Amino acid sequence: MSPGVIVFSEADEGTFELLTEGRELSKLYNTQLSALVIGKKDEKGIEKFFEYGAEKVIHWPNENVRTFETDAYVHALFEITKQNGPDIILIRSSRLGKEVAGRVAQRLQAGCVTDAVGMTPKGSELVVDRYALGGNTISSEIIKTNKKVISVLPRVFEAQPAPVIGKIERIDLEKPPERVELVELRKKIGESANIESAENLVCVGKGLASKDDLAMVNELCSLLKAELGCSRALSADYHWISEDRMVGISGKRCKPRLNVSIGISGQIQHTVGIMSAKIIVAINKDKEAPIFKIADYGVVGDLYQVVPKMIQKIKARNN
Amino acid sequence: MHVIACMKQTIDLQQIRIKRDTREAVLEGAPLLFGDMDKNALEEAVRMKEKHGAKVTVLSVGTAKLKDGILEALAIGADEACIVMDPACEGSDTTSSALTLAEAVRKIGVFDIILVGEGSADNYSGQIGSRLAEILNIPLITYVRELSIENNVVTAVRDMEAALEVVRVKTPLVISVTSEINKPRRAPLAQILRASRKPLNVWTLKDLGIDGAKVGSTASRIQVVSNLAPEQERKGLIFEADADEAVEKLVNALRKEGALS
Numbered sequence: 001m002s003p004g005v006i007v008f009s010e011a012d013e014g015t016f017e018l019l020t021e022g023r024e025l026s027k028l029y030n031t032q033l034s035a036l037v038i039g040k041k042d043e044k045g046i047e048k049f050f051e052y053g054a055e056k057v058i059h060w061p062n063e064n065v066r067t068f069e070t071d072a073y074v075h076a077l078f079e080i081t082k083q084n085g086p087d088i089i090l091i092r093s094s095r096l097g098k099e100v101a102g103r104v105a106q107r108l109q110a111g112c113v114t115d116a117v118g119m120t121p122k123g124s125e126l127v128v129d130r131y132a133l134g135g136n137t138i139s140s141e142i143i144k145t146n147k148k149v150i151s152v153l154p155r156v157f158e159a160q161p162a163p164v165i166g167k168i169e170r171i172d173l174e175k176p177p178e179r180v181e182l183v184e185l186r187k188k189i190g191e192s193a194n195i196e197s198a199e200n201l202v203c204v205g206k207g208l209a210s211k212d213d214l215a216m217v218n219e220l221c222s223l224l225k226a227e228l229g230c231s232r233a234l235s236a237d238y239h240w241i242s243e244d245r246m247v248g249i250s251g252k253r254c255k256p257r258l259n260v261s262i263g264i265s266g267q268i269q270h271t272v273g274i275m276s277a278k279i280i281v282a283i284n285k286d287k288e289a290p291i292f293k294i295a296d297y298g299v300v301g302d303l304y305q306v307v308p309k310m311i312q313k314i315k316a317r318n319n
Numbered sequence: 320m321h322v323i324a325c326m327k328q329t330i331d332l333q334q335i336r337i338k339r340d341t342r343e344a345v346l347e348g349a350p351l352l353f354g355d356m357d358k359n360a361l362e363e364a365v366r367m368k369e370k371h372g373a374k375v376t377v378l379s380v381g382t383a384k385l386k387d388g389i390l391e392a393l394a395i396g397a398d399e400a401c402i403v404m405d406p407a408c409e410g411s412d413t414t415s416s417a418l419t420l421a422e423a424v425r426k427i428g429v430f431d432i433i434l435v436g437e438g439s440a441d442n443y444s445g446q447i448g449s450r451l452a453e454i455l456n457i458p459l460i461t462y463v464r465e466l467s468i469e470n471n472v473v474t475a476v477r478d479m480e481a482a483l484e485v486v487r488v489k490t491p492l493v494i495s496v497t498s499e500i501n502k503p504r505r506a507p508l509a510q511i512l513r514a515s516r517k518p519l520n521v522w523t524l525k526d527l528g529i530d531g532a533k534v535g536s537t538a539s540r541i542q543v544v545s546n547l548a549p550e551q552e553r554k555g556l557i558f559e560a561d562a563d564e565a566v567e568k569l570v571n572a573l574r575k576e577g578a579l580s
Contacts (some may be wrong), residue, residue, distance in 0.1 A: 068477070068484050070459070095479055099461045102413075102449025111414065111540030114444045127544055132442050134332035137344050139442075140544040179458040183474065183485040200578075224579070236499055244481075249443060250498070258578045268332065279578055280553065281569065287559070297572050298557035299565045309566040314579060317570070 003029060003146075004086030006058070008036045008077060008100070010067070012048065014092035016159035018152060019052040021119065022090055023162060026055075028121050034058055034086065038065050038076060050166040052159060058169050065175060066182060068096055074103045075176045081147065082108060088126070093151035101151035110147035117156050135249055135272035153253065155196055193227060193244050200226035201256040203247055203274065206233050207263015207284065207303050211240040216307055217262060223314045229254065231270045247273035263303045266291025283307065320373035320468075320490075321430045324364040324397065325420060325451075326357040328381045328388050329441040342547040351384050353391070356436025358503035359496050363466070364434050365396035366501065371468060374398050376427060380408055380419050386521070393514035394506035400517070401427060405524045410536025417450035419534060422527040424455065431490040432473065437462055437497050448495035458492040464499040 005026045007018035015035050026033035034056040035049045040063045049057050058080060065072040077100065081089055089104065091097045093115050105112030117138070118129035125142045128150055132139035143150070195201060202221050208214070214228075221228050229247040234240050247254060248270040259277035264270060266282070266289055274280060275294070282295035283306050292298045299306050334349035353361075367373040377397040379385055381404065389400045403423055411419065424433065433455075438445040445461075452459035464483075465476035468490075477484040478497055506514075524531050532538060556572065558565035573579050 067482075068479055070461075095462050098445050099449050099459070102444075102446035103453050103459070105446070106414070106417070106450040106453035109414075111412065112444075112446060113541065114446060122544075130444075132546055133330075133335060133344055134441055134443075136332065136335050136337065137546050137548050139546040142542040142544060143540065144542055145540045179488060180460065181487040183487050186483040186485070188481055188483060232498075250437075258573070258576075275549065279573075279576055281573070287557075292555075292557055294551060294553055296554040296556065297569055298555075299562070299569055300557060300559040301562045301565060305562045306566055309562060310570065313566055313570045317574070317579070 003088060004032050004034065005029070005088040005090065006034045006036060006081060006086035007090045008073075008097070009092035010073070010094065010096055011092070013159065014094065014097075014154065015049060016052045017154070017157050018090045018092055019049065019054055020160050020162075021152065021157040023053040025088060025119070025121070025126070029088075032056060032086075036060070036076060036080060038073065039063060046168055051161045051163045053162045053164055055164055055166050056169055057166060058171055060171050060173055062173070062175055067185065069178065069180075070096060070099055070103070071176045071179060073100050074107065076173055077104045078107045079173055080171070087147055089147065089149045091149065091151045093153045098151050101149050105149040108147045108149070109145065110149050111143035111145045112149040112151070113141050113143060114151040116150050116152045119150070119152075131249070131272055135268040155253070155255070188243065193242070195227045195229050195245055195247070196252050196254050198227035198254060198256050200224050200258045201229050201247075201254055201274070201277070202226045202260045202262065203229040203231065203264055203270075204234060204241075204262045205231035205264030205270070208234070211238070213304075214240065216311070220260070220307055220311055223311060223318075224258065224260065226256075226258070226260070231264050249273070261291050261295075262307060264291055265289045266294065320367065320371055320432075321376065322364040322367050322373045322432045322434060323376045323378050323424060323427060323430050324361040324392075325433065325435045325447065326353050326361060326377055326379045326392060327439050328352065328379065328385055329354055329439060332440060337548040342550070344546070344548065351382070351388060352440070353388065354436055354440030356438060356440070356496065356498055359498055359500050360434040360436050361392055361395060361397065362501045362503040363496055365504075367432070367468065368396060368398070373431075376401060378420065378423055378427070379403070380411075380416060380423070389519065390511060390514040391506050393517045393519070394510035395504060398517065399520070401520045401522065403522045403524070403527065405531065407524055407531030407535045410539060411534050412539040412541045413444055413446040413450060414540055415534035415538060417447055417454060419524070419527065419529060420447065421451055421454040422529055423522065424451070426522070426527055431471070433491075433493045435493065435495050437495045445495070448493050452493040455493070458488045459495070460486060460488060460492065461495045462497050463494050464497050466494065466500070
């Protein structure tokens with residue numbers, strides 16, 4: 001029996017990441033690694049997946065499957081993985097991927113772990129890590145069903161090429177009827193900041209009294225060559241900062257070298273997004289704020305005093 | 320129009336303490352609360368009632384504490400509550416929870432919309448909406464931050480990270496909502512007293528025709544090997560008192576770390 005590992009993401013770079021991780025698993029289980037690709041794609045586009053180790057690309061070249069047409073994605077994954085198809089199904093945990101993962105799992109009557117942040121083989125079992133209890137803990141879980149659906153958080157694994165000579169299998173499925181009608185697809189307003197890969201990050205929270213004070217924070221950002229991030233309130237409630245800069249469990253998860261948290265109390269929903277930072281600096285006037293518990297360095301004080309002084313001191317040293 | 324809002328009680332995450340030596344989470348004594356996004360789901364249902372005269376049923380699976388907790392949802396505006404309380408549900412995985420909810424929905428009968436939060440407060444696995452829609456074989460719209468209804472057609476704005484997708488679907492369907500969709504109201508005090516007079520249906524698994532052996536911890540398709548706080552190796556150098564001195568120390572420390580280029 002060869003269980004097989006299949007990966008799926010609606011974005012190519014997501015598939016590359018999953019292939020990088022899937023390679024290890026397929027080697028370990030001595031099984032085939034394949035990638036599902038849906039929609040129009042030329043030979044060149046498909047060969048890219050071989051570069052990341054896909055031994056087989058299963059291509060459903062249906063051009064009528066639109067972006068976010070989850071019914072079609074779920075249908076394809078189910079048809080390919082049911083019965084003797086691949087047992088390990090890795091899906092990138094974008095919002096679309098997370099929805100697809102739960103639905104495919106239900107159709108397969110399979111166990112599913114979403115938002116995985118790590119996968120470690122333990123004997124014959126695969127242990128999958130995810131945050132639990134609101135981010136307070138990491139739960140290590142084994143999926144007991146034969147079919148295992150795992151959605152992996154973006155950027156947990158860095159995509160690395162490992163070229164193989166793969167083959168292409170074209171499939172022809174009947175597209176399920178569209179129950180969800182698309183009216184409009186809008187790009188979000190904002191400058192689409194890529195704070196996940198920022199080297200340095202400055203995060204602000206509710207300690208900031210007004211939107212105008214962002215000027216001060218931005219000055220610190222430019223001195224530190226840092227991207228600006230924020231807690232949920234500043235973006236979702238106050239709309240001071242665009243959503244693509246929101247950090248935390250429902251926002252971005254960042255891995256900066258330096259993270260400076262300003263006026264952030266440190267609720268777990270936010271700190272999950274900065275936990276992987278190498279150095280965490282916290283500035284908060286409340287000595288008891290939980291952010292200090294995860295900080296390497298902290299200053300207890302009014303941010304309106306501390307931040308200008310920081311700016312001043314860093315400037316003085318730069319000169 | 321009949322709207323079912325699914326809600327889940329989880330322990331108050333702000334009350335969790337981590338044991339320093341074992342990194343275990345101490346959950347004893349922490350109160351149970353409905354998740355924030357579950358409250359968004361209920362709020363949206365109540366708004367449908369106010370706007371379209373919909374009937375709102377709140378549905379929850381949980382422990383004996385649910386009997387008190389559910390009054391909050393009734394006070395906020397649900398017309399009726401259905402709660403599933405059965406010791407056999409203890410330790411249910413998402414597959415079992417979704418099955419239990421689906422059977423409860425079938426018992427409730429005719430409905431137009433099922434609302435759920437995009438994820439629960441504690442585990443945020445986001446599978447319930449997906450699994451419910453599959454079991455009931457009805458359409459699903461996830462991550463909805465804005466919606467309107469007209470003649471049995473729901474128009475919804477989905478938040479798909481870099482893009483917003485506007486879609487149209489005929490009822491019945493399952494909708495998962497994000498916290499942007501509304502600001503949940505609190506239960507007015509006067510309503511809390513009245514809430515206990517609203518219909519409250521308490522069901523066991525037997526009432527739903529579910530074999531207790533098929534749900535709960537023994538039937539779980541997921542085995543939790545460990546659940547511990549991540550190891551923290553932070554320096555924890557906190558500077559207080561004089562701001563000048565504190566900032567001086569901080570900037571020096573960051574320079575030594577090579578964090579200031």
